[in-house]
């Protein structure tokens with residue numbers, strides 16, 4: 001065989017090998033920071049409020065699931081974090097499980113007053129965990145305006 005073609009084949013094989021070694025690693029290395037997950041959590045917390053107010057119970061239930069996924073990611077990627085002594089999954093379960101269950105109940109019952117009450121309980125628990133972890137300067141509250149101008153919060157009549 002022509003030696004040049006052989007060399008080219010070897011080179012191509014090498015490039016494919018290098019490419020296959022590097023591509024998956026680049027993906028596996030990305031880890032969302034706890035602050036990033038919390039910023040997402042804060043956005044979901046706002047959306048949850050406007051979904052409940054609009055009695056869009058499907059959207060409210062969806063935001064609850066997204067919040068839960070965020071908490072699971074927080075515990076998974078940051079089982080321990082900075083100066084915090086307790087394990088994150090324990091803290092998250094301790095502060096979030098009860099108010100989240102209260103919200104799920106209000107959403108299932110399509111109960112706006114129950115929803116508002118449970119929402120405030122959740123918000124208080126978010127802040128309690130911030131205080132417990134020495135991040136008490138991060139205070140969340142009921143949102144006082146809706147920054148998501150491109151999302152409709154009223155139920156979609158076309159949605160079963």
Ligand code: HEC
Nearest residue numbers: 034035038039041042045091092095126129133135138140
């Ligand atoms: C484990 C206890 C814990 C719970 C529960 C918790 N947080 Fe946090 N939160 C943290 C910690 C720790 C940080 C700081 C993370 C960092 O950047 O190091 C934080 C940061 C934040 C920030 C600041 C992020 C930024 O980029 O400005 C916001 C906003 C926030 N949390 C919202 C919430 C909301 C809303 C809830 C409830 C739905 C919640 N958090 C529940 C521990 C918690």
